Each structure stands twice: as C-alpha cells, then as structure tokens.
Amino acid sequence: MKTSQDIRRDFIEFFEGKGHTFVRSSPVVPLDDPTLLFTNAGMNQFKPIFLGQAEPAQPRAVNSQKCIRVSGKHNDLEEVGADHYHHTFFEMLGNWSFGDYYKAEAIEWAWELLTGVWGFEKERLWATVHDTDDEAARLWREVTDIAPERILAFGDKENFWEMGATGPCGPCSEIHYYIGEDLGRMKAVGVNAEADYREIWNLVFIQNNRLEDGSLGDLPARHVDTGAGLERIVGVLQKQTSNYSTDLFAPIIEQVAQQTGRAYSVNDSGTPHRVLADHVRMLTFSLADGALPSNEGRGYVVRRILRRAARFGRMLDQHEPFIYKLVDTVVDIMGAAYPEIVERQEHIKKVIQAEEISFGETLDRGLELFTKITAPLSEGDTIPGADAFKLYDTYGFPLDLTELMARERDLEVDSAGFDEAMASQREQARAGGGQAAQQEEVPWTTVKEGTGSEFLGYETTTATGQILKYRIISDKWIDVVLDRTPFYANSGGQVGDTGTLTGGGLELHVMDTNKQVVEGRTEIVHRCHPIKGTIAGPIELEATVDASRRQAIRLNHTATHLMHKALKVVLGDHVHQAGSHVNSDKLRFDLTHYEKVTLEQLTDVERMVNDVIRDNSKVSATEMPFDEAKASGAVAMFGEKYGDRVRVIDVPGFSRELCGGTHVERTGDIGFFKITSESALAAGVRRIEAVTGEGALAYVRRQEALLSELSGELNAPPAQLTGMVRQQRERIKTLEQQLRSAADRSNRDLAGELLAKALQVDGITLLSDRVEVPEMDAFKDLAVAVKRRLESAVVVLGTVLQEKPSLVVAVSDDLSGKIPAGDFIKTVAREINGGGGGSPTLATAGSKDAALLDMAMSRVPDLLAAYLQRTQS
Numbered sequence: 050m051k052t053s054q055d056i057r058r059d060f061i062e063f064f065e066g067k068g069h070t071f072v073r074s075s076p077v078v079p080l081d082d083p084t085l086l087f088t089n090a091g092m093n094q095f096k097p098i099f100l101g102q103a104e105p106a107q108p109r110a111v112n113s114q115k116c117i118r119v120s121g122k123h124n125d126l127e128e129v130g131a132d133h134y135h136h137t138f139f140e141m142l143g144n145w146s147f148g149d150y151y152k153a154e155a156i157e158w159a160w161e162l163l164t165g166v167w168g169f170e171k172e173r174l175w176a177t178v179h180d181t182d183d184e185a186a187r188l189w190r191e192v193t194d195i196a197p198e199r200i201l202a203f204g205d206k207e208n209f210w211e212m213g214a215t216g217p218c219g220p221c222s223e224i225h226y227y228i229g230e231d232l233g234r235m236k237a238v239g240v241n242a243e244a245d246y247r248e249i250w251n252l253v254f255i256q257n258n259r260l261e262d263g264s265l266g267d268l269p270a271r272h273v274d275t276g277a278g279l280e281r282i283v284g285v286l287q288k289q290t291s292n293y294s295t296d297l298f299a300p301i302i303e304q305v306a307q308q309t310g311r312a313y314s315v316n317d318s319g320t321p322h323r324v325l326a327d328h329v330r331m332l333t334f335s336l337a338d339g340a341l342p343s344n345e346g347r348g349y350v351v352r353r354i355l356r357r358a359a360r361f362g363r364m365l366d367q368h369e370p371f372i373y374k375l376v377d378t379v380v381d382i383m384g385a386a387y388p389e390i391v392e393r394q395e396h397i398k399k400v401i402q403a404e405e406i407s408f409g410e411t412l413d414r415g416l417e418l419f420t421k422i423t424a425p426l427s428e429g430d431t432i433p434g435a436d437a438f439k440l441y442d443t444y445g446f447p448l449d450l451t452e453l454m455a456r457e458r459d460l461e462v463d464s465a466g467f468d469e470a471m472a473s474q475r476e477q478a479r480a481g482g483g484q485a486a487q488q489e490e491v492p493w494t495t496v497k498e499g500t501g502s503e504f505l506g507y508e509t510t511t512a513t514g515q516i517l518k519y520r521i522i523s524d525k526w527i528d529v530v531l532d533r534t535p536f537y538a539n540s541g542g543q544v545g546d547t548g549t550l551t552g553g554g555l556e557l558h559v560m561d562t563n564k565q566v567v568e569g570r571t572e573i574v575h576r577c578h579p580i581k582g583t584i585a586g587p588i589e590l591e592a593t594v595d596a597s598r599r600q601a602i603r604l605n606h607t608a609t610h611l612m613h614k615a616l617k618v619v620l621g622d623h624v625h626q627a628g629s630h631v632n633s634d635k636l637r638f639d640l641t642h643y644e645k646v647t648l649e650q651l652t653d654v655e656r657m658v659n660d661v662i663r664d665n666s667k668v669s670a671t672e673m674p675f676d677e678a679k680a681s682g683a684v685a686m687f688g689e690k691y692g693d694r695v696r697v698i699d700v701p702g703f704s705r706e707l708c709g710g711t712h713v714e715r716t717g718d719i720g721f722f723k724i725t726s727e728s729a730l731a732a733g734v735r736r737i738e739a740v741t742g743e744g745a746l747a748y749v750r751r752q753e754a755l756l757s758e759l760s761g762e763l764n765a766p767p768a769q770l771t772g773m774v775r776q777q778r779e780r781i782k783t784l785e786q787q788l789r790s791a792a793d794r795s796n797r798d799l800a801g802e803l804l805a806k807a808l809q810v811d812g813i814t815l816l817s818d819r820v821e822v823p824e825m826d827a828f829k830d831l832a833v834a835v836k837r838r839l840e841s842a843v844v845v846l847g848t849v850l851q852e853k854p855s856l857v858v859a860v861s862d863d864l865s866g867k868i869p870a871g872d873f874i875k876t877v878a879r880e881i882n883g884g885g886g887g888s889p890t891l892a893t894a895g896s897k898d899a900a901l902l903d904m905a906m907s908r909v910p911d912l913l914a915a916y917l918q919r920t921q922s
C-alpha cells in the first residue's frame with residue numbers, strides 16, 4: 050500500500066512530468082498579506098501573480114502547501130474531530146498555470162492522475178461545474194471518459210471559489226469520490242450533501258478579482274489553481290473511511306491512547322483523540338512558522354486551539370501537560386517533507402508545554418464554574434453572555450470553547466451578550482487609559498503619476514526626488530511620497546530614518562519614514578513637520594537623512610546579526626529570531642530559548658561579538674533568489690517565501706542572514722558591543738538588549754558615574770566597595786540585635802513597675818494602667834509579659850499611638866474561659882467609642898478619641914466587676 054509520502058511524491062512527479070516546476074510550500078503564517086491570519090490555500094503565495102502585480106518565475110508550478118483553516122472565510126473548526134475528514138491543518142496538493150494552460154488540461158490531467166496513476170474507481174467519481182460554465186461541462190465529456198450523468202452543475206455557493214472577502218477568484222470544478230460500501234446506493238443528490246461523497250480535488254479557473262466594494266473585476270490573464278486534499282486522497286488510497294486511520298494520523302492517535310491509557314474508538318467516543326491529533330499538527334506547524342500564543346490576532350487563534358486541545362485532554366483525564374509530548378510523533382511523520390518542524394521541534398514543545406501549564410492552572414476551576422452555570426439550565430437554554438465573559442476573562446476560556454461545551458449539552462451561548470461585556474470592559478479600560486480616538490484616514494493628493502518610490506539609501510544619505518503625492522494630516526503633520534529617496538522606511542525591525550526635505554521654498558522635517566503598498570507599488574512615506582512653504586504643483590526636493598542617527602542605527606543593526614549568530618553558537622541551534630527592534634540608541638532582540646540566559650553565556654556572546662568587531666571584516670550585501678540564499682546557508686527569518694529576491698548580509702566566516710536593512714561597511718565600525726539586559730518575554734522567548742559604538746561608551750560612562758557616586762557616598766575607592774557594603778550590612782545586623790535586646794530590657798523594667806499596681810476584683814487579680822510604648826508590637830508584648838509574671842490575672846493596658854488610643858487585654862489561661870479577652874475588651878472599648886476583638890487570651894481595640902482614654906482606664910475595675918456579675922448570673 051502507498052504511504053502518504055509516496056502519494057505526495059506521486060502528485061509532484063506527475064505534474065513535473067507535465068512541465069511543472071516544484072515550488073516549496075509557503076509558511077502558514079503569511080507575513081505580507083494583512084487580509085489573512087493563516088495561509089488557507091495553495092494559491093495564497095501566488096496571489097500577486099494572479100493580480101498581475103508580480104511575474105511568475107515559470108508558467109507552471111506544482112506544490113504541496115501547508116494550510117490552516119480556523120478563521121475567516123474558510124473555517125472548518127467545528128467539524129474537526131466530530132467528523133473524519135475536516136482538519137484545522139492540512140496539506141493541499143496543487144498544480145498551477147500562470148496564464149498558461151486552462152480548463153482542458155486541468156481537467157484532463159486530474160482525471161489521468163486519479164484514474165490512471167492512482168486507480169480511483171471511475172464509477173465512484175463525480176465532477177461538478179459552475180452552472181454557467183458550459184465549457185467545463187463539455188470538456189469533462191470530451192477529455193475524460195467520465196459517465197456524462199456524473200457531471201453535475203451547482204451555483205456560486207458550491208462552484209465559485211474565493212479566497213477571502215477580497216482577492217483572486219473564479220468558477221471551479223470539483224471532483225468528488227463516493228466512499229460508500231454499496232455502489233447501488235450511490236446517487237446524484239448525495240454529492241455536496243452527504244459525508245460518503247468526499248470532495249477530493251478542486252480545480253479553480255481563476256479569472257476574476259473580488260474588490261473591496263464587493264464587485265467582481267476581470268483579471269489581466271486566466272490561471273489555473275487546483276487544490277487536492279492530501280489527507281482525503283491518502284484516505285481513499287489506504288482504503289480508510291477515516292483520515293485518522295491513515296499513516297498521517299494513526300501514529301498520533303496511538304500516542305494519545307498510549308499516553309492517556311484510554312483506547313481509541315472510531316465512533317463518537319474517539320472525538321477527543323481525533324481533536325488532539327488534529328490540533329497538535331496545527332500547533333506544530335504554526336509555531337514552527339513563527340506564530341506564538343497571545344491574546345490577539347493570529348496568536349489568539351493559536352491559543353484558542355491549544356486551550357481547546359487541553360480541554361479535550363481533560364476529557365481523557367489528563368490534568369498535567371501532555372500535548373507537547375505528541376509533537377515528536379508529528380515530527381516523525383512529517384519532518385522529512387517539512388524540515389522546519391525538525392529544526393524547531395524543541396521550541397515548539399517548550400511553547401506548548403508552557404501554555405499547557407499556564408492554562409492548566411485555571412482550566413479546572415473554569416470547568417467547575419461552567420458546571421455550576423449550566424446546572425440549572427436545560428436543553429435549548431442559553432448561557433448568559435456575562436457568564437461566558439467571566440469564563441473568558443477570569444479563566445481564559447475562549448468563547449468558541451464555551452460554545453463547544455455548550456453544544457455538547459444542547460445549550461446555546463449568548464454571544465451578543467459576550468461581545469457587549471467585552472466591549473464594556475474595553476470601554477472602561479480606554480476611559481482609564483485615556484486612549485485617543487482612532488485617526489480618520491486622510492486622502493492623498495497626487496502631484497505626479499509614478500510607479501512607487503525607489504530606495505537609494507543603501508548607497509547614499511542625500512538625494513533629490515520629485516513629490517509624487519502628499520497629504521496634510523493637521524497643521525503639524527504632513528505625509529510626502531517621493532519618486533526616489535534615501536530615507537529607509539521602518540521594516541525588518543529597523544526604525545525609519547529622520548532628516549529633512551527642502552527645495553522650492555519648502556522645508557520639512559522628516560520625523561519618521563514608513564512603507565505602504567498601493568496596488569502593488571511600494572511607496573516610501575515621509576512623515577514630516579512642515580517648517581516653511583507649501584506644496585503647489587510638482588517640486589523637486591533635496592532629501593537629506595540625519596546621517597549620524599542613521600550611522601548609529603547601522604552599527605546596531607549589524608551588531609544584531611552578530612549577536613544572533615553568537616547566540617546560536619553559545620546556546621544552540623534552537624535559537625531563532627522571534628522579533629527585533631533596532632534604533633539609534635540600542636538594539637533589542639527576542640529569541641526562542643526556554644530558560645534564562647546565564648551571565649556566563651551572555652559574557653561569551655559579548656566576547657564573541659567583540660572579537661568579530663576587532664577582526665574588522667568587510668560586510669557585504671548581495672541580492673539573489675531566496676532558494677539560492679537558503680542553499681548558501683543564510684539564516685532566513687520566519688516568513689520569506691519562494692520567488693522573493695532577497696538581500697543577503699554576509700560577515701565572512703561568521704554570519705549570513707537575509708535582511709533589507711542598512712549595515713556597516715566593516716565590523717570594526719561598530720567599535721564596541723555591550724549587552725545591557727536579559728529578561729523573559731513570553732513562554733519560550735527571551736529578550737536581550739544591547740548597545741554599540743558611542744551608545745556603548747555612554748553606557749559604560751553611566752555605570753562608571755554610578756560607581757563613583759557610590760564610592761563618594763561610602764567614602765571608599767571602588768575596589769573596596771563590595772567589602773565595605775558587606776561590612777556595613779553586618780554592622781546593621783549587630784545594631785538591630787542590640788536594639789531588640791534593649792527594648793526587651795525596658796519592657797521587663799516597665800512590667801516590674803506595673804506589677805505593684807495589681808489589685809483584686811472579686812478574687813481576680815487585675816492590672817490596668819496607661820503606659821507609654823513606642824509601637825503596637827511592644828504594647829502587646831508588654832501586656833503578655835505582665836500577665837506571665839502575675840501568673841493568674843487580667844491585664845488591661847491603654848496607650849496612645851500616633852494620636853489614637855489603643856487598648857490591649859491579656860488574660861491568663863486559667864481565666865480565659867471566664868473572662869475571654871476578645872469579649873471583655875469590647876466593654877472597655879465602648880468607653881473610648883471604639884471596637885476590637887481577639888482571642889480568649891489576647892485582644893486589642895482602638896478608636897479615634899484619645900481624650901477618653903484616661904477615663905476609660907480608671908473605670909476598668911468597675912467594668913470587670915460588672916462583667917463578672919453579668920456573666921456569672
């Protein structure tokens with residue numbers, strides 16, 4: 050029987066045989082498409098080609114794309130685990146024509162591969178076409194030998210494929226396969242309706258573009274985008290009606306069963322196993338491509354999936370982290386096809402484990418609350434939005450998890466009420482934080498048509514450029530786009546340049562520079578303070594970058610590369626960049642690493658980087674295709690993809706990294722590199738900050754100034770400071786001890802004096818007096834000391850501390866039953882208009898009225914007599 054690896058390879062080789070070039074899967078985290086949280090189809094990476102914004106490297110391509118469908122237009126989450134063929138993460142096999150072949154070949158080759166190479170039974174296959182697409186229907190009859198009655202037409206919902214709310218789209222033709230046991234029961238109405246008819250391949254004829262306003266435009270050329278679900282094809286070829294029984298999932302299911310000690314079943318009771326097997330694949334691949342659990346956007350999707358998985362783990366009685374252990378099995382199955390999960394295996398496990406630990410702390414309590422909330426509800430009832438919000442806010446239950454658990458009990462969740470509770474919390478937070486209202490989008494004024502901005506800043510910091518467009522945001526801010534500019538726009542972690550734009554009577558101070566992409570053109574936007582003049586018509590401007598700031602940024606940026614490499618050497622290959630920020634003051638680097646970087650390791654990193662600085666190697670920048678760069682050993686960040694031309698920054702013999710930033714000419718330019726801090730950022734991610742050049746010198750000077758200040762205060766040379774501080778600490782300890790024993794002594798003396806004042810009230814020894822004490826503890830200690838020395842007695846002391854009267858009552862054990870201190874003190878406290886309480890042997894009370902204290906103290910003997918009378922009668 051063919052393995053999933055064979056099947057993936059069959060597909061690729063088949064289309065290579067038809068003139069297609071193999072293309073790597075793009076990452077599941079699409080960093081350059083704001084319309085998508087996760088890659089949801091093979092065509093995502095080719096979107097610019099379809100839109101006519103990019104040239105294809107070749108007219109035909111074939112690939113196996115990692116896809117995630119848990120949010121947005123394509124979302125299969127609810128089906129996952131409940132059925133046997135929807136997944137949050139799956140692989141989409143695809144063949145592509147970029148303005149080359151069209152419907153006929155797409156249909157013919159799909160049929161040839163399915164029936165000729167893989168042996169799908171022709172009499173079980175169905176083809177669907179869009180009901181306006183007579184051409185596709187005719188081609189199915191002409192180029193294949195499918196029985197004509199098994200070609201069906203459907204409307205937009207089934208046969209018009211769209212990627213999302215906007216983007217390339219077109220009519221499609223789907224291929225379905227009947228997996229039922231009894232061919233006699235197969236019928237046309239089952240297609241697109243029943244689970245036994247599996248959609249296995251979608252051939253999309255991309256010819257339209259869905260625009261923002263909802264209308265449909267035509268694309269400049271016609272393309273083919275096909276997507277075949279690997280998991281389902283493997284299911285058919287391995288003769289399994291459940292994808293979870295194929296070699297892609299079975300080992301994970303087995304691992305779940307083994308770890309939990311709960312056997313798997315293909316029916317409903319196996320849902321937790323299936324959900325776990327599915328979700329751990331999604332987690333593995335999304336974390337490998339740089340996603341991290343968080344509270345918003347993509348990170349929140351990851352967190353939701355993880356928490357959902359953890360909750361299904363509870364159904365299998367797992368109360369300790371265990372999902373992370375399943376990652377090894379995923380890597381065993383998929384690592385050969387996707388080496389990135391092997392590379393990042395340890396990181397992935399650490400992140401999952403840390404999330405499991407943190408959610409594990411609240412999950413059980415949240416489940417308890419859920420049970421409490423739902424106990425009085427019956428089928429069809431609704432869980433109030435406020436309760437769902439409490440589960441979210443206090444126990445970290447994503448709304449969809451609460452909804453899922455509600456569904457299991459035939460309950461609903463008031464999601465509108467949840468949204469309201471969320472909105473009102475946000476509102477409160479905003480009111481508290483005084484956040485500004487969102488800025489309105491200000492329209493641009495075009496001065497001159499152009500094709501975007503050319504960046505000249507790798508070679509120079511001054512140049513002339515024409516204004517293409519501008520917009521006035523307020524009398525303090527204006528945005529300007531030039532056709533050419535030396536200003537670096539904020540990207541790749543490096544901040545935007547600042548400087549000036551002058552010419553034609555105009556003077557602008559550039560405070561920041563950013564990039565924007567408009568209709569495929571990259572524009573560099575200078576955000577400026579207007580100083581002089583106005584823009585009227587086309588002007589040529591002299592653009593001058595603040596060169597000394599830029600120079601400081603260059604030092605920090607190259608140093609970031611050196612540190613990245615040094616961290617890999619010192620800590621290990623699991624270290625990857627999880628984020629970075631480079632400005633003129635310092636550099637900040639976030640790395641995947643799961644424990645504190647020790648002082649010793651930091652020192653090693655620092656030493657290594659400074660060695661390379663002193664080598665004074667020449668730093669070079671070269672442009673090349675991505676795949677070539679990767680093959681040459683360059684470190685790629687999360688997110689670059691095939692087809693990109695990339696810039697490689699090379700420090701010979703040390704580091705090679707893809708980067709669009711500005712760098713020094715020789716490493717010696719950096720001068721000096723100093724790490725200033727190391728801290729934890731998130732689970733599995735550490736943050737290191739460092740300074741270079743003048744910044745490093747300034748840092749050392751600041752440290753020095755601090756030291757000399759200390760040295761002045763302590764009146765000792767720096768070298769003696771540590772010994773000095775240690776000595777002083779010892780001395781403080783001795784003094785404290787002396788102070789304590791002096792206080793004890795004076796308490797004892799006071800207690801001795803007080804003893805003489807004891808008197809008898811109805812056969813009970815009473816001592817009551819007003820005393821002077823420094824603070825509350827001494828006050829209580831004194832009462833206890835007197836009580837001990839009197840052996841059997843009631844002691845009532847009064848004092849004034851910080852202008853407020855206080856009372857303490859201490860009663861010896863033998864009397865504490867008859868005259869409990871906590872009770873008796875209330876009668877005394879009433880005399881000073883106060884209240885108090887305590888145990889039967891020791892109680893305290895207080896009030897605000899110090900003037901009443903003397904009177905109260907003088908009444909204590911009477912109060913005791915009255916108390917005894919009252920309680921004994």
Ligand code: SER
Nearest residue numbers: 090251253274275276
């Ligand atoms: N884009 C289509 C789909 O995702 C075919 O690849 O189904």
